[in-house]
Every structure is written in C-alpha cells, then in structure tokens.
Amino acid sequence: MEHIYLDNNATTPLDPCVKKAMNPYMVDIFGNPNSQHEFGTATHQGINTASDQIYHYLNIHENDTFVMTSCATESINTIHKSILFQFLNQKNKQKNKVITSSLEHPASQKSLEFLTQFGIEIVKLPEKHDSIEINDFNTIFDPETTLLVSLIYAHNETGVILPIPEITKILQKDNIPIHIDATQAVGKIPVNIQELGINYLSCSAHKFHGPKGIGGLYIKDNSFITPLFHGGNQMGGFRAGTLNTPGIVGFGKALELAVTNMDHLNSHTLSLTKELEKFLLSINGHIYGINQPRLPNTIFVNIPYIDHDYMAWHLNKHNIAVSTGSACTSYQKERTKSLVQGVRFSLSRFSTENEIDKTIECIKSLL
Ligand code: PLP
Numbered sequence: 001m002e003h004i005y006l007d008n009n010a011t012t013p014l015d016p017c018v019k020k021a022m023n024p025y026m027v028d029i030f031g032n033p034n035s036q037h038e039f040g041t042a043t044h045q046g047i048n049t050a051s052d053q054i055y056h057y058l059n060i061h062e063n064d065t066f067v068m069t070s071c072a073t074e075s076i077n078t079i080h081k082s083i084l085f086q087f088l089n090q091k092n093k094q095k096n097k098v099i100t101s102s103l104e105h106p107a108s109q110k111s112l113e114f115l116t117q118f119g120i121e122i123v124k125l126p127e128k129h130d131s132i133e134i135n136d137f138n139t140i141f142d143p144e145t146t147l148l149v150s151l152i153y154a155h156n157e158t159g160v161i162l163p164i165p166e167i168t169k170i171l172q173k174d175n176i177p178i179h180i181d182a183t184q185a186v187g188k189i190p191v192n193i194q195e196l197g198i199n200y201l202s203c204s205a206h207k208f209h210g211p212k213g214i215g216g217l218y219i220k221d222n223s224f225i226t227p228l229f230h231g232g233n234q235m236g237g238f239r240a241g242t243l244n245t246p247g248i249v250g251f252g253k254a255l256e257l258a259v260t261n262m263d264h265l266n267s268h269t270l271s272l273t274k275e276l277e278k279f280l281l282s283i284n285g286h287i288y289g290i291n292q293p294r295l296p297n298t299i300f301v302n303i304p305y306i307d308h309d310y311m312a313w314h315l316n317k318h319n320i321a322v323s324t325g326s327a328c329t330s331y332q333k334e335r336t337k338s339l340v341q342g343v344r345f346s347l348s349r350f351s352t353e354n355e356i357d358k359t360i361e362c363i364k365s366l367l
C-alpha cells in the first residue's frame with residue numbers, strides 16, 4: 001500500500017545521495033578522528049569536506065565558529081546556558097532580560113524557562129497575525145537590560161518566516177547579540193549568515209534530508225560560550241565527545257544538495273503546496289500566515305467545520321502522514337499549547353503531484 005509522507009517539518013527521509021556519502025564512514029573509515037594513527041586520520045577528508053560545505057553554503061566567515069552538536073535542541077541549550085553563565089558572572093546584574101517570542105518551539109521555550117529560576121527575565125513578543133511586529137520589538141527592547149534576543153526564524157507549524165534582518169539591524173546599533181533557531185529554515189530558504197548579521201544560529205540535519213543525531217551551532221564570538229559538555233578538546237573545546245563522523249559527512253552533503261538545488265526544488269515544492277492550498281481555500285479552510293512570508297513547503301490549516309484531530313486521524317488512517325502540531329509535543333500528556341489548532345501539511349522535494357491529488361481526494365471524502 002502506498003504511504004504518503006507529508007510531515008517533513010517533523011523530520012525528512014535521508015536523501016540516498018547523502019546516505020551514499022556517509023556509507024564509507026559507517027563501516028570502512030571508522031576510526032576516531034582524534035586518533036593519531038591512519039584509522040583516525042583517514043576520517044579527516046570527510047570531516048574537512050563537510051566543514052568546507054557548511055562554511056560555504058551558510059556563508060560563514062572563516063574566523064567564526066561552527067560547532068557540530070547532536071541536534072538543534074542541544075545547540076539552542078548551549079546558547080541559552082552560556083547566556084546564563086554570563087548573567088551569573090555579572091556583578092550588578094543590570095542586563096537580566098532575554099527577548100523572545102510567543103511563537104518558539106518547545107526546545108527554545110523550555111530552555112529559556114529554565115533560566116528564570118536564576119533571575120533572568122524572559123520577555124515575550126506577542127504573536128500578531130501569526131508573526132511578530134517590529135513596533136512591538138521597539139517598544140519592548142531596552143539595550144541597557146537585554147542580554148540576548150532569541151527568536152525562531154521559520155515557524156515549525158505555520159512555516160511563517162519572522163523578520164530577522166529587520167531585528168538584527170536594530171540590535172547592531174547597540175551590539176546586542178541575537179540567536180536564531182533556524183531549524184526549519186536551513187535547507188528550505190536561503191540562509192546567508194553574514195547577510196543576516198546574527199551572532200548565533202541553531203539547526204539540525206534531519207530537517208533537510210540529512211541524518212538524525214547531528215545538529216549545528218554557528219557562533220560569531222566564541223568568547224561568551226560555556227560548553228554544555230566538558231571533556232576532550234573536540235570542536236575546539238566547545239563540545240567534548242568523539243565526533244560523529246558519518247553524521248558530520250551527512251550534514252555537509254545534505255546542506256550542499258539542499259542549497260545548490262534550492263531554486264529548482266523550491267519551485268517544485270511550492271507548486272504542489274499552492275495546489276493543495278488552493279483546494280483548502282476552496283473549501284473555506286483558514287490557512288495560518290497566508291499573508292506572511294512563509295516556507296515553500298508548509299500549510300497549517302483549520303477547516304472550521306472539521307475537527308482537526310479527526311481530520312489528521314482520517315488522513316493517517318489512509319496512509320497519509322500529517323500532524324496536528326510540533327512532533328515534540330505530540331506525545332506529551334499535557335501538550336505545550338500550540339500556536340494554532342489545525343492540521344499541518346509539510347511537503348518536501350520528494351513529494352509528488354500524485355500524492356497531493358490523493359491527499360485532496362482523501363480530504364474530499366470527509367466533506
Ligand atoms: N526548533 C524548531 C523550529 C524545530 O522545528 C525543531 C524540531 O522540530 C527543533 C527546534 C528541535 O530540533 P531537534 O529535535 O533536531 O533538536
């Protein structure tokens with residue numbers, strides 16, 4: 001029976017070309033990259049190629065740092081906890097605020113919540129029209145008291161892209177650092193780190209057809225970083241632990257494939273997203289963030305006369321995998337409140353017209 005996968009914001013299938021690039025490093029070239037002998041040094045070519053790919057395709061300055069982590073959650077936590085240590089080391093504690101939004105993924109939300117028990121104040125920008133507004137930011141922002149701004153770049157449920165370049169412009173005047181959770185953006189839209197003017201960025205390879213278990217953390221100025229893991233001197237001392245060579249190779253290859261084919265792949269994905277969107281609008285579906293800049297692969301829809309849990313259940317029963325929110329909250333007893341109530345369709349470059357047609361037919365059977 002055909003299975004249709006439209007839950008690519010939860011995770012993506014591994015691209016066969018990525019798997020091919022990783023294969024030698026899973027079996028034959030298995031050495032520990034830190035070993036001095038040939039088994040260790042044999043891994044260096046793969047790691048160096050991946051590093052070149054990452055610096056090139058994210059446009060990272062050669063003097064800046066990119067730490068390979070286990071996932072975006074680890075990257076986000078590394079930045080937030082580094083900010084905590086910065087705060088604790090401050091004598092007068094004058095800078096005590098982190099500005100974020102009410103649209104954050106639990107990885108960011110919970111990690112920031114943890115900081116409050118030590119006296120850090122979390123100030124949330126309100127959600128407006130499924131995004132945030134610069135006016136609200138200007139009202140809230142005080143350079144004298146702000147330690148960090150930490151914002152999601154592209155929303156995992158709605159696909160809405162937040163106005164990060166506008167915010168970095170404001171922050172640069174006062175040299176206030178910004179971290180962006182670009183987990184849903186990297187590989188889906190152009191992410192040019194130097195143009196964005198950000199200080200820290202978190203991402204995860206499994207969101208762009210790379211392997212699971214490997215994430216990335218961009219750091220402009222590493223003098224403020226406190227590692228989560230202490231131990232060996234891997235990753236310049238910013239993240240101890242034996243390197244995940246196949247994962248790193250897979251991250252680099254997946255990023256290269258996503259970025260070099262982005263225009264062509266996005267026009268394919270976007271035309272399918274538009275086809276589905278057109279149908280959903282024709283049956284009076286409300287699509288969140290419809291007037292905002294959005295990822296080319298994401299639709300979050302609420303059809304007022306169909307219960308969204310029932311709709312997702314119906315589609316899943318017919319082997320069409322969709323979700324009703326962030327995968328991180330789906331199995332919690334008490335779900336973190338989603339921004340929106342609805343069904344999320346998240347396509348990928350592997351989605352086909354036939355799959356979208358079948359999805360439309362399946363929704364029609366509910367009407
Ligand atoms: N941030 C966003 C926006 C996400 O969508 C996700 C995963 O869904 C994460 C962070 C966490 O990513 P990971 O599970 O790879 O740590």
